[in-house]
Amino acid sequence: MWLLAIVPGSAVLAMASSGSTMDVPAVVQDGIAAVASKAGFKKPRFHIESGSNAGDGYTSIIYRAIIHDEDTTGADEMRLICKTTLSDTGNMVHDFLFDAESVLYSTIVPVLMDVAKLKEPLPWPKCFHANTTSARPCLVLEDKCVERFRMANRRVPLDEHHARHAVTQLGRFHGATMAMALQRPAEFDALADRLTAPYRTDAVRTFWKSWMLVAEETPAMMLERYPEGTAAHAKVKRFFSTFGDKYFSELMTPGKGVGNSIMHGDCHVNNMLFQYDEAGAVTGCCLIDFQTARFSHTALDLGTLLLSCTEKAMRDRHWDDLLKHYHTVLQNTLRDAGIKDPDTVYSWDQFVARLGDMAGFGLFLTPLLVHGMGADEEQVKELQSSCATVLSEDDPAATAGVFKIKWTSEVRRRVGDVIDDVMRWGWM
Numbered sequence: 468m469w470l471l472a473i474v475p476g477s478a479v480l481a482m483a484s485s486g487s488t489m490d491v492p493a494v495v496q497d498g499i500a501a502v503a504s505k506a507g508f509k510k511p512r513f514h515i516e517s518g519s520n521a522g523d524g525y526t527s528i529i530y531r532a533i534i535h536d537e538d539t540t541g542a543d544e545m546r547l548i549c550k551t552t553l554s555d556t557g558n559m560v561h562d563f564l565f566d567a568e569s570v571l572y573s574t575i576v577p578v579l580m581d582v583a584k585l586k587e588p589l590p591w592p593k594c595f596h597a598n599t600t601s602a603r604p605c606l607v608l609e610d611k612c613v614e615r616f617r618m619a620n621r622r623v624p625l626d627e628h629h630a631r632h633a634v635t636q637l638g639r640f641h642g643a644t645m646a647m648a649l650q651r652p653a654e655f656d657a658l659a660d661r662l663t664a665p666y667r668t669d670a671v672r673t674f675w676k677s678w679m680l681v682a683e684e685t686p687a688m689m690l691e692r693y694p695e696g697t698a699a700h701a702k703v704k705r706f707f708s709t710f711g712d713k714y715f716s717e718l719m720t721p722g723k724g725v726g727n728s729i730m731h732g733d734c735h736v737n738n739m740l741f742q743y744d745e746a747g748a749v750t751g752c753c754l755i756d757f758q759t760a761r762f763s764h765t766a767l768d769l770g771t772l773l774l775s776c777t778e779k780a781m782r783d784r785h786w787d788d789l790l791k792h793y794h795t796v797l798q799n800t801l802r803d804a805g806i807k808d809p810d811t812v813y814s815w816d817q818f819v820a821r822l823g824d825m826a827g828f829g830l831f832l833t834p835l836l837v838h839g840m841g842a843d844e845e846q847v848k849e850l851q852s853s854c855a856t857v858l859s860e861d862d863p864a865a866t867a868g869v870f871k872i873k874w875t876s877e878v879r880r881r882v883g884d885v886i887d888d889v890m891r892w893g894w895m
């Protein structure tokens with residue numbers, strides 16, 4: 468999930484152990500061994516490293532594993548990422564986040580690949596093993612580092628090249644889930660419901676609300692740009708005082724409707740890997756961290772990505788192209804799935820209208836994300852401890868306002884630029 472994922476991805480390898488295994492949870496060891504056996508290793512040797520710094524993992528711990536075959540006639544080396552919960556004590560938030568990600572990788576992805584005939588590079592990492600029955604769930608995924616994927620610098624807003632690769636994979640993902648809804652409706656409905664059910668519970672809604680409340684001070688923080696008494700101030704104020712309710716009543720768990728499907732739910736730069744060539748040019752993108760995948764408005768994903776993770780100068784030049792590209796990729800994915808007229812599923816006009824309806828979410832998240840992405844070490848520590856607090860609370864209601872946005876000039880400028888765009892496009 469978005470806040471909880473801010474740091475782990477940028478983590479440097481904290482430690483490496485030589486020898487066969489370090490002290491890792493049994494479920495991780497079992498998972499790696501299961502993958503080795505399935506992949507045909509004859510005499511596997513395991514090297515396991517911590518993939519996250521101490522304190523980095525908010526909802527999860529990451530291990531990196533290398534499997535090497537001492538028998539030279541055996542399988543080729545494999546590099547894996549293993550993701551498990553911080554502890555096995557169980558917690559409402561851990562449970563539904565891990566359940567969603569496991570269901571997505573192990574059950575939904577194979578159907579998407581089949582329905583939409585997706586070819587590599589896939590929009591997500593391959594999953595080799597998912598253990599959801601253990602008290603401590605575990606996912607074993609391919610390590611995309613092998614193919615030169617890594618996190619982008621979270622402090623740098625997406626340029627048009629990064630944004631284009633990101634919307635390509637988002638368009639393929641959304642197109643594939645829309646195709647699945649049409650072609651395997653019963654299966655789709657059951658899985659969508661499993662992902663979405665937690666969001667209808669009071670506990671999860673309250674948890675979510677505590678994060679969104681943090682942004683409500685935005686109008687008060689933007690008085691220099693939108694002074695009291697101006698029409699713009701009134702609009703901003705009305706928007707920020709009503710959007711939260713609109714989000715919870717209409718947007719978070721909507722019913723069926725045009726553009727609604729299984730979506731990522733937390734679609735920003737820290738939940739993506741980018742691939743770079745030797746010269747440093749970006750050549751691909753891979754969506755990761757599907758812990759908040761659910762049935763909702765796909766336009767929430769695109770709006771978050773293109774409003775919260777970009778600069779106005781880039782949007783001014785490339786906005787229309789990026790939207791066209793996303794929509795084209797989505798429709799091509801529907802065509803590959805055998806849908807002859809994708810306009811009957813999601814036409815350009817429908818898409819643009821949905822994006823406008825959802826733009827508020829990207830705007831609402833912008834102060835939070837810009838704060839999080841620009842956080843210095845001190846602020847990262849603060850975010851980590853507030854996340855730890857949230858996750859250790861039995862009562863999510865107790866966690867409201869656990870951290871404060873630092874309204875630097877950078878945060879104000881980025882937020883104001885998004886407000887200006889959203890107003891100019893008639894979306895506020």
Ligand SMILES: *[C@@H]1O[C@H](CO)[C@@H](O)[C@H](O)[C@H]1NC(C)=O
Pocket residue numbers: 493494495497501597598599600601
């Ligand atoms: C899941 O992990 C537990 C604990 O390591 C193990 O006992 C169980 O067999 C695993 N299940 C699967 C399906 O791998």
